[in-house]
Amino acid sequence: ITSDMFRLNTMFWQEQVAQYEQLMGINFTEIRNVMDMNAYCGGFAVALSKRPLWVMNVVPASMNNTLAAIYDRGLIGSFHD
Template identity: 75%
Template sequence: MNVDETEIRNVMDMNAFCGGFAVALSTWPIWVMNIVPISMNNTLSAIYNRGLIGAFHDWCEPFSTYPRSYDLLHANRLFSHYKNREDGCFLEDIMLEMDRIIRPQGIIIIRDEESIITRIKAIAPKFLWDVESHSLENEQKATEPVLICRKKFWALV
């Protein structure tokens, strides 16, 4: 999947922790919204201390995106955080919200547990996402799965 640098303007880190993904992209001419899931530890002050912007959000609820859509979504361990919720919030609900806020041809990077990656890989084509599987080496030198998805641009003919 080829990505031109000029394709990426608005980025959302859906599980930002302390804003490391935004810092890694700080040399690019982009805007990054850092989201800390409301049920996670409060790391928003660390994000603000880095001079970044961010907000709390529960991904089982709609996210107000007005006036923008996003070119890139980054979801690091987001799905595994929500997997044991008992309130009827499912993986598919979060994927549907992702599909709503990502623009056509937008890119989604998902890094999570193998079982979750396998489920997303099976469901993603139903959202009309192209999916590529990759693997990265973590801090412990173990290989972890990563999905890179691109939302298709489709039109009624």
């Protein structure tokens, strides 16, 4: 993973979460647990990090193992087949 890919993934998910919140009227205080089944490098979890919820990052076995990037961000995750 290059630093540009890492940064772009983070920006992408920050924009997506803002859109979800605005367009779908999501009340994040009603959500406690989220599972990202294709976590890549954890950008979705980072975008949700200021909200009162817990995110489990899952990296599919069929994809590149990016758990190191997830762990480097201080997040949790697992590898799943």
